[in-house]
Amino acid sequence: MKIEVQGIEDGQPIPEKFAFGVYNAESHMSFGPNRNPEVSWSDAPAGTRSFAVIMFDPDVPSRADDVNQEGKTVPGDLPRVDFFHWLLVDIPASVNRIPEGHDSDGVIPKGKDHGPGPTGVRGVNNYTQFLAGNADMAGTYAGYDGPCPPWNDELLHHYHFEVHALDVDSLGLTGEFDGNDVREAMKGHVLASARVTGTYTLNPDLR
Template structure:
């Protein structure tokens, strides 16, 4: 198998150098920073439910109080995860909510051979069949809770998929999303994300 560092770096602006020089620089950077330093950017996230930079559709909006959406977790797909990936995790975080932000979804324990989640994976039972576990979101419910910001300026929602170096974070269903975030951070090999918006 070819070095991921070499492949990614040769696809970058380094390719304008003579091939030998480019290869030596790639190998030097790999040695200095590890195989995932230059691989960052190859790992990518896409969605049939969300468009990067776009607005959240009603199907993904929370369904409680004055928010009347479908509360369906989004379809997500990813590719080119770093070598050594043992599992995946996904989070959705409102970075514009007051205070420390607002956790809408955190799921861990997605097997390494899974590269997509269907829409509504959270409440349909799909994740449970995979053996994945979901955190308690900041609405105080387990699983996915869609956007439902106060009326006014739209909020930005960061959707992230993480490639992890372990298949067991020792997390249990219903633990706080902040705990999931901490444990995910200790095992992350790489991540891919997109940002979407929603306002009322």
């Protein structure tokens, strides 16, 4: 099985048009275009009944004490956790492409609706937790919201775009399901998977 993410080469930087946050020399970060990239896939195995698309960052600090704090840095050796940026499930087997901007086109304060989207069913991404303390932004964030790593992180962040061919029409997920729910529901149902990884940073020393 093969996956292609238009504009993103494996191991190369992700263009800013796909980012939630972009570098700003004065304020460290500004909101970005936040468009989902075009994702397409091919060579799904026989018996495929649906697809799931997941994008996640495994390099997110496990503690947020020093994140985006003036005069501090997030050390590279700090333990890291997964942060889910995009969850789409129950994509019909007849679909093999999600166009650019189809699931996200701009930062939407308080988030997009979960549940049925333009393609498939949207799960809830981790901006829901990350922005929970921000009165202007707090809400339920579903579907795609792109990279916005801490601007003071010593570590370059990696973003895995994955497509999974599944042997079921639906994973049976409803409500505000998250990335861990998707992974658990997929167990025993994955026929094939493919991945492309891009990188991103807001740290001027790493750019």
